[in-house]
Amino acid sequence: MPLDFDPTRPIYLQIIEAVKKRTVQGIYQAGGPLPSVREMAKETGVNPNTMSRAYMELEREGFITTRRGEGSSITKSAKRIDRERRTLARAARDRFVAEIRDLALSRDQIDDLLREILEEVTL
Amino acid sequence: MPLDFDPTRPIYLQIIEAVKKRTVQGIYQAGGPLPSVREMAKETGVNPNTMSRAYMELEREGFITTRRGEGSSITKSAKRIDRERRTLARAARDRFVAEIRDLALSRDQIDDLLREILEEVTL
Amino acid sequence: MPLDFDPTRPIYLQIIEAVKKRTVQGIYQAGGPLPSVREMAKETGVNPNTMSRAYMELEREGFITTRRGEGSSITKSAKRIDRERRTLARAARDRFVAEIRDLALSRDQIDDLLREILEEVTL
Amino acid sequence: MPLDFDPTRPIYLQIIEAVKKRTVQGIYQAGGPLPSVREMAKETGVNPNTMSRAYMELEREGFITTRRGEGSSITKSAKRIDRERRTLARAARDRFVAEIRDLALSRDQIDDLLREILEEVTL
DNA sequence: GTGGTCTAGACCACC
DNA sequence: GTGGTCTAGACCACC
Numbered sequence: 001m002p003l004d005f006d007p008t009r010p011i012y013l014q015i016i017e018a019v020k021k022r023t024v025q026g027i028y029q030a031g032g033p034l035p036s037v038r039e040m041a042k043e044t045g046v047n048p049n050t051m052s053r054a055y056m057e058l059e060r061e062g063f064i065t066t067r068r069g070e071g072s073s074i075t076k077s078a079k080r081i082d083r084e085r086r087t088l089a090r091a092a093r094d095r096f097v098a099e100i101r102d103l104a105l106s107r108d109q110i111d112d113l114l115r116e117i118l119e120e121v122t123l
Numbered sequence: 124m125p126l127d128f129d130p131t132r133p134i135y136l137q138i139i140e141a142v143k144k145r146t147v148q149g150i151y152q153a154g155g156p157l158p159s160v161r162e163m164a165k166e167t168g169v170n171p172n173t174m175s176r177a178y179m180e181l182e183r184e185g186f187i188t189t190r191r192g193e194g195s196s197i198t199k200s201a202k203r204i205d206r207e208r209r210t211l212a213r214a215a216r217d218r219f220v221a222e223i224r225d226l227a228l229s230r231d232q233i234d235d236l237l238r239e240i241l242e243e244v245t246l
Numbered sequence: 247m248p249l250d251f252d253p254t255r256p257i258y259l260q261i262i263e264a265v266k267k268r269t270v271q272g273i274y275q276a277g278g279p280l281p282s283v284r285e286m287a288k289e290t291g292v293n294p295n296t297m298s299r300a301y302m303e304l305e306r307e308g309f310i311t312t313r314r315g316e317g318s319s320i321t322k323s324a325k326r327i328d329r330e331r332r333t334l335a336r337a338a339r340d341r342f343v344a345e346i347r348d349l350a351l352s353r354d355q356i357d358d359l360l361r362e363i364l365e366e367v368t369l
Numbered sequence: 370m371p372l373d374f375d376p377t378r379p380i381y382l383q384i385i386e387a388v389k390k391r392t393v394q395g396i397y398q399a400g401g402p403l404p405s406v407r408e409m410a411k412e413t414g415v416n417p418n419t420m421s422r423a424y425m426e427l428e429r430e431g432f433i434t435t436r437r438g439e440g441s442s443i444t445k446s447a448k449r450i451d452r453e454r455r456t457l458a459r460a461a462r463d464r465f466v467a468e469i470r471d472l473a474l475s476r477d478q479i480d481d482l483l484r485e486i487l488e489e490v491t492l
Numbered sequence: 493g494t495g496g497t498c499t500a501g502a503c504c505a506c507c
Numbered sequence: 508g509t510g511g512t513c514t515a516g517a518c519c520a521c522c
Contacts, residue, residue, distance in 0.1 A: 024226055024227065025225045025226065025227060026227055085226055085227070085228065085232075086232070088222075088226055089223065089226055089228060089232065089236055092219060092222040092223050092226075093219075093236055093239060093240055095218075095219070095222075096215060096216075096218075096219040096240065097240055097243045097244055099211075099215040099218075100212065100215050100240075100244055101243070101244055102148045103147055103148065103208050103211055103212055103215075104147065104148060104149060104208070105208065105212060105244070107245070109208075109209070109212065110241065110244055110245065113212055113216055114237050114240065114241060116216060117216055117219065117220055117223075117237065118233065118237060120220045120224070121220060121223055121224055121228070121233055122230070122233065133496080133497060133498090134497080134498075135497080135498090159508085159509065159510080160509085160510065161508095161509080161510090169498090169499095170498060170499045170500070171499095171500090171501095172498075172499070172500085172501095173497080173498060173499075175510075175511080175512095176497090176498095178510085179511090183306075189509095189510070190506095190509085190510085191505070191506050191507080191509065191510050191511075192505085192506045192507040192508075192509045192510070193506090193507075193509065193510085194508095194509060194510080195509095195510085256511080256512060256513090257512080257513075258512080258513090270472055270473065271471045271472065271473060272473060282493085282494065282495080283494085283495065284493095284494080284495090292513090292514095293513060293514045293515070294514095294515095294516095295513075295514070295515085295516095296512080296513060296514075298495075298496080298497095299512090299513095301495085302495095302496090312494095312495070313494085313495085313521095314494065314495050314496075314520070314521050314522080315493075315494045315495070315520085315521045315522040316494065316495085316521090316522075317493095317494060317495080318494095318495085331472055331473070331474065331478075332478070334468075334472055335469065335472055335474060335478065335482055338465060338468040338469050338472075339465075339482055339485060339486055341464075341465070341468075342461060342462075342464070342465040342486060343486055343489045343490055345457075345461040345464075346458065346461050346486075346490055347489070347490055348394045349393050349394065349454055349457055349458055349461075350393065350394060350395055350454070351454065351458060351490070353491070355454075355455070355458065356487065356490055356491065359458055359462050360483050360486065360487060362462060363462055363465060363466055363469075363483065364479065364483060366466045366470070367466060367469055367470055367474070367479055368476070368479065
């Protein structure tokens with residue numbers, strides 16, 4: 001969990017994104033446990049109230065389930081997780097396209113670029 | 124020219140990047156004039172000294188030429204500009220790869236993503 | 247470090263030359279420390295900004311290396327220093343030739359002059 | 370005649386040196402005429418009194434002779450002129466030696482330097 | 493302590 | 508008008 005949040009955006013949103021990302025990356029397992037609110041709050045130095053809000057939102061979205069006295073766990077649904085994966089991928093894609101679009105790259109340069117990306121990602 | 128600089132990075136570096144980017148994008152023409160140091164400083168709200176530093180760096184890199192009393196102009200070399208284009212493209216590629224790499228995308232998802240990028244960029 | 251700068255030439259350039267000269271002469275050692283920007287500025291009565299500019303140039307030329315919080319040191323490369331030595335020698339040679347050339351010296355006078363120089367320099 | 374005098378040294382001395390130098394270089398001929406004080410003063414923008422002082426000093430040194438109503442002329446003595454030549458050469462030599470001496474040049478570098486000087490001067 | 497960056501404002505040279 | 512240089516002084520990051 002990153003301890004350095006972007007101060008210009010709500011921390012609870014950044015926590016939500018981090019949990020989703022870690023799950024997509026396999027750091028948190030589908031159906032597996034998530035650290036408790038208190039634990040996670042201490043680890044990140046965030047106020048427990050803020051952390052609790054992030055968990056509640058994740059629950060509302062169906063990404064985690066929380067049971068009183070048992071803590072929280074990641075959704076068991078591989079489909080649900082893959083939906084996040086695709087969302088993250090699309091966001092990265094859009095940022096990349098925005099950066100690249102106006103560079104007036106030649107068709108060859110674009111092809112090279114995509115080939116390089118493919119190589120490095122499937123490495 | 125963006126009026127909102129990232130406060131965590133030197134302004135003069137961000138100006139350098141902006142000038143290069145604008146040239147690569149065709150906003151500034153190869154061989155064409157660049158606003159004077161003072162003009163650009165006023166426009167962006169940056170101190171003339173800071174702007175001057177950015178221009179001096181650009182001159183040293185051979186990206187612009189400056190003549191006392193006449194102002195500055197973008198390099199005439201299409202090669203030099205294309206070098207910058209490729210540098211910008213590579214940087215964007217690396218950021219994208221870093222974002223994508225750990226998402227555990229399937230081969231199909233990667234292919235889709237690259238296809239979408241190609242479409243949107245060659246649009 | 248000379249406290250009397252030629253007012254017709256940029257001080258930071260004269261500082262750069264002085265540092266190089268002192269290194270070539272062995273006053274500053276290859277790989278050895280250079281006084282801090284502030285120290286040197288106080289010693290010479292020059293504004294720290296001007297001194298900093300000189301140091302930045304020297305760094306860019308690869309003649310010194312600077313590490314934040316640790317100060318600057320002369321290049322370890324004897325080759326780099328010798329390059330400067332030859333540059334200084336060539337400049338002195340050119341000034342001398344310019345002074346001598348139009349004096350219409352006889353061949354004997356020239357030979358004498360060079361012999362005297364050799365004697366005094368290898369003294 | 371240079372119109373830009375070194376403001377840190379007496380102008381009349383610089384005029385004396387210039388006349389001697391021009392004679393050594395053959396611009397003024399042995400036994401030949403020198404422009405009148407007034408003419409020279411106007412040409413150089415120097416006060417006629419200052420110019421007159423320079424001429425008087427040159428006369429006192431036996432380098433020129435002045436006859437009322439006829440103007441001034443350079444000494445007829447080739448020996449006298451050659452004495453100046455050697456003085457100028459020695460001064461240049463000493464400045465060169467002073468510049469070179471502390472550069473810690475290797476014997477080979479010194480030899481190269483002198484060879485280059487010989488080539489360029491006898492060119 | 494160290495260097496890095498920035499602002500503010502001055503004066504100069506070149507045009 | 509243009510850029511080039513310098514001073515003065517501030518605040519920051521790294522150590």
